Amino acid sequence: MLKVEGVGIRFGGLIALNNVTFEIRKGEVLGIIGPNGAGKTTLFNVISGLYKPDEGVIIFEGKNITTMPPHKIVRLGISRTFQTVSLYFNLPAIGNLLITLTAWYRSGVLSALREENGDETFKEAMELLNFVGLDEKAFTPVKNLPQEAQRRLSIAIALATKPKLLLLDEPTAGLNLEETDRILEIIRTLKERGVTVAIIEHKMRFIMGVSDRIVVLDSGEIIAEGSPKEIVENERVIKAYLGESYVV
């Protein structure tokens, strides 16, 4: 579905990504792990068009998206969440979704067909809230929602643009075990519905449980790629990231 080939990017003298080559396969959940500063978020920034790589190409469903602007990449079917929740905190949950949905339909090719159908947009927003388990909090201002609910709302917003590929940047950061499991369930359901997902995570129990495959980044380079089992047994990964004492 997505091919990243020989991608490199520098910030001044810092090489944030160096000759990164991997693919995301249709229908899979791909985990991306690695130490702090390894280049994981930069990789998402490059795929989603926020940064342009200095080297290499990114191909999505056969199209070269390397230099495409972010809004075009979203239109093609790649959506993402951010490490830090970015929402309209004074608006209710549903307000946040309505903004995204309205912008999406207004600027898209469907706008002429759909016209200004507020009822339909509202229904769709409620369905998305229901999907992430927030329908009962639809009218609660975001600032009054716990962090965990804000993270689920961010996922709903990312889904509003109907992505084929969803990039999640540390969706469980700051969440406890039970809250993390709720995010896990959402990702599993998305997979069942045919959405391809790539997730950056530090929580090993979570990433091992949810991923079909895992890519490991260290100092801007891919040092390993394989099934969760292969990754936890990989000497280089243990040394660079997991630590000798890691137990599955």
Ligand SMILES: Nc1ncnc2c1ncn2[C@@H]1O[C@H](COP(=O)(O)OP(=O)(O)OP(=O)(O)O)[C@@H](O)[C@H]1O
């Ligand atoms: N816009 C930028 N300007 C300068 N340096 C940057 C920029 N974005 C990222 N970097 C640097 O690139 C390197 C990789 O950062 P990145 O955020 O991708 O790491 P990460 O693997 O996501 O880390 P973490 O797990 O801590 O989120 C870091 O040294 C970071 O400081």
